[in-house]
Amino acid sequence: MYKDQVQALTFDLFGTVLDLGGSLIPFIDPFLKGKRAEIDAEAFWGQWRLRQRVEQYQDNIMALGHSGYQEVARRAFVYVLELHKVEVSADEVHDFMRCWQELKPFPEVTAALARLTERYKLVALSNGEPDFLAHLAKNQIQWNFDAIISVMEVGAFKPHPGVYRHAAHTLDLEMGECLMVSANAFDVVGGRSCGMRGVYVDRYKLPYDDRPFPPDAVVADFNGLAEELL
Numbered sequence: 001m002y003k004d005q006v007q008a009l010t011f012d013l014f015g016t017v018l019d020l021g022g023s024l025i026p027f028i029d030p031f032l033k034g035k036r037a038e039i040d041a042e043a044f045w046g047q048w049r050l051r052q053r054v055e056q057y058q059d060n061i062m063a064l065g066h067s068g069y070q071e072v073a074r075r076a077f078v079y080v081l082e083l084h085k086v087e088v089s090a091d092e093v094h095d096f097m098r099c100w101q102e103l104k105p106f107p108e109v110t111a112a113l114a115r116l117t118e119r120y121k122l123v124a125l126s127n128g129e130p131d132f133l134a135h136l137a138k139n140q141i142q143w144n145f146d147a148i149i150s151v152m153e154v155g156a157f158k159p160h161p162g163v164y165r166h167a168a169h170t171l172d173l174e175m176g177e178c179l180m181v182s183a184n185a186f187d188v189v190g191g192r193s194c195g196m197r198g199v200y201v202d203r204y205k206l207p208y209d210d211r212p213f214p215p216d217a218v219v220a221d222f223n224g225l226a227e228e229l230l
Contacts, residue, residue, distance in 0.1 A: 159190025
């Protein structure tokens, strides 16, 4: 079985452990209404999330290093505001972006982590900045991960292969002894392409990438993850 050699689970945080849309839409909605924007909060969030990924990929392709997760989120926010002709000041953008400090985990996450920690090392492997990740783990997720690894240690966003290799090296494990857990298909593809095992948490009912690096399993949420791995 694929999991027989696995010693560590490396978790994506943004969108996998943390409910981005559920956490941010309640802040987006009054902000847009206050600006009398024509786009609704849910549609705005969908466009914001997609643009954020573009910003991350541009950083990787141009080899500019890691701009910072919160910075690419800010740039994407400004882009979508301009797309819909919503006028804001730099100070308004700065103040609004504080909502990212309030991210909440999906409701079943903590209980599932408590089950999984009996067998595996649980590691956060995230695009976020170290201080931001430490805050989220301690104050929002309220879970003491065995390690928190930021892509800033590599200087590139996932799915850059260096991120996954660096994680295994940091944990003193072989690639196949690590298993990437993510609700972002590109993240599981990235880990699998480097030799990690991988589970796709299909929270959003989205297709998996048509590439020769399939997930070892597909689950609906962390309850399914615990059932699959234990």
